[in-house]
Amino acid sequence: MRKSINGLSIIVSDTLSLDPLSQAWFVFCNKQRDKLKILFWDTNGFWLYYRRLEQGRFQWPNHAQAHVAMGIEQRQLQWLLSGLPVSNQTRHPTLSGLSVM
DSSP: OOOOHHHHHHIIIIISOOOTTSSOOEEEEOTTSSEEEEEEEETTEEEEEEEEOSSSOOOOOOOSSTTOOOOOOHHHHHHHHTTOOTTOTTSOOOOOSOOOO
8 A cells, every 4th residue: 555646557557457547436455454545537637545444344345366457336436435345235226217207
């Protein structure tokens, strides 16, 4: 978790082969799973959010391969930041194509 904007954007572009200037939010977690950094581009500069838990751990998803990007939805990011697993099976399904009357 020593890397800042430049180091994290290089990881995004070189290791993950993704565009750090895209609309995506890139979330990084340390080995102890008590710190997160979120990097994203906003029109003319980067934002870097940092969160450290004083107690507990983030429910970071287990992934078969290291250094591979995993896509999650906005609500899954909220779950992660709230201490819930992103694979929460108790959520309501997303509905589409509904109309009133």
